[in-house]
Amino acid sequence: MNLIEIRMSQKVLKIIMLCIASVFLISTQANASVNYAQRADVKQFIDEMVNQHGFDRAYLEKKFSSAKRLDNVLESIAKPAEKELTWKQYRPIFVTSKRSNKGKVFIGQYREILDRAEKEFGVPAEIIAAIIGVESYYGKHTGKYTVFDSLTTLGFDYPKRGKFFKSELKQFLLLSKEEHIDVDEMTGSYAGAMGMPQFISSSYRRYAVDFDGDGKRDLWNSIPDVIGSVANYFSEHGWQKGGSVAYPVVVKNASIVRKENTLKPYASVDQFKQQGVSLKNISEQKLDGKQQATLLKLEGDKGDEYWLGLKNFYVITRYNHSDLYAMAVFQLSEKLKN
Numbered sequence: 001m002n003l004i005e006i007r008m009s010q011k012v013l014k015i016i017m018l019c020i021a022s023v024f025l026i027s028t029q030a031n032a033s034v035n036y037a038q039r040a041d042v043k044q045f046i047d048e049m050v051n052q053h054g055f056d057r058a059y060l061e062k063k064f065s066s067a068k069r070l071d072n073v074l075e076s077i078a079k080p081a082e083k084e085l086t087w088k089q090y091r092p093i094f095v096t097s098k099r100s101n102k103g104k105v106f107i108g109q110y111r112e113i114l115d116r117a118e119k120e121f122g123v124p125a126e127i128i129a130a131i132i133g134v135e136s137y138y139g140k141h142t143g144k145y146t147v148f149d150s151l152t153t154l155g156f157d158y159p160k161r162g163k164f165f166k167s168e169l170k171q172f173l174l175l176s177k178e179e180h181i182d183v184d185e186m187t188g189s190y191a192g193a194m195g196m197p198q199f200i201s202s203s204y205r206r207y208a209v210d211f212d213g214d215g216k217r218d219l220w221n222s223i224p225d226v227i228g229s230v231a232n233y234f235s236e237h238g239w240q241k242g243g244s245v246a247y248p249v250v251v252k253n254a255s256i257v258r259k260e261n262t263l264k265p266y267a268s269v270d271q272f273k274q275q276g277v278s279l280k281n282i283s284e285q286k287l288d289g290k291q292q293a294t295l296l297k298l299e300g301d302k303g304d305e306y307w308l309g310l311k312n313f314y315v316i317t318r319y320n321h322s323d324l325y326a327m328a329v330f331q332l333s334e335k336l337k338n
């Protein structure tokens with residue numbers, strides 16, 4: 001959601017894979033000479049947390065004096081924007097038989113909880129499972145960075161997005177306090193996405209739910225909490241119960257296709273039909289023509305593909321603002337149905 005920060009350029013992907021491969025070797029490439037607690041900007045931040053949020057000054061000073069600046073986090077985030085992956089490059093990473101087989105096992109194992117989440121939030125089991133499958137390979141890869149160190153590094157040593165990461169750091173400390181979790185135990189991606197669903201701190205505080213009833217919201221260890229939280233996130237972002245996500249279409253006149261894909265639906269299905277867009281699958285012709293959609297063009301392995309993305313497609317992009325991400329989640333979820 002990143003939100004969750006999946007910047008899927010080829011180079012970044014390689015780095016991610018390298019990180020996974022050698023995570024025990026490089027998880028704390030730290031610059032030991034930095035003492036954050038002595039810096040004026042950090043002192044100001046501590047003042048705010050003490051005065052506005054009731055934190056103990058001595059506790060925060062101690063934490064910040066031992067916070068590590070993670071140089072590899074700065075390197076990862078500062079990579080120049082590179083060519084985005086195309087759909088034909090992106091799809092084989094996430095929409096694989098291996099990932100769908102593992103997803104079916106996951107669904108079988110947690111059927112009861114997924115059904116309960118579906119009933120309560122209206123989000124299908126396959127969509128919830130696909131999100132967890134894409135984000136962390138069903139909970140296997142949740143990130144090895146100490147999020148306190150990552151967010152301190154990014155908040156105070158990455159001016160370009162310092163405001164955002166300082167805000168996330170604040171949310172993170174509040175989360176730690178509310179959930180009674182030691183900041184040093186909270187691990188995640190280099191950009192601070194945590195647990196099996198990779199929630200950033202603000203999303204964790206706002207959307208995570210205690211779905212196993214133990215009084216805690218634990219997205220690292222409780223699968224029920226993870227399932228309920230993903231479902232709640234979708235529900236809160238307007239998931240339409242029983243609604244479709246996307247349909248493959250044929251486009252008669254390519255000039256109506258926008259140069260860049262628009263994530264948000266911007267015209268009705270009927271309007272697209274009037275412009276020569278037709279559904280590929282006849283049995284789906286019953287699609288409500290009044291609902292809003294976006295027309296997407298993706299570079300597939302057999303040439304350009306066209307899709308109508310509906311409201312639920314847009315909702316998936318609220319988890320990660322990427323058309324490729326949403327399409328991968330949708331197609332993986334479809335594979336999980338069979």
Ligand SMILES: [Ca+2]
Pocket residue numbers: 209210211212213214215216217218222225
């Ligand atoms: Ca719980």
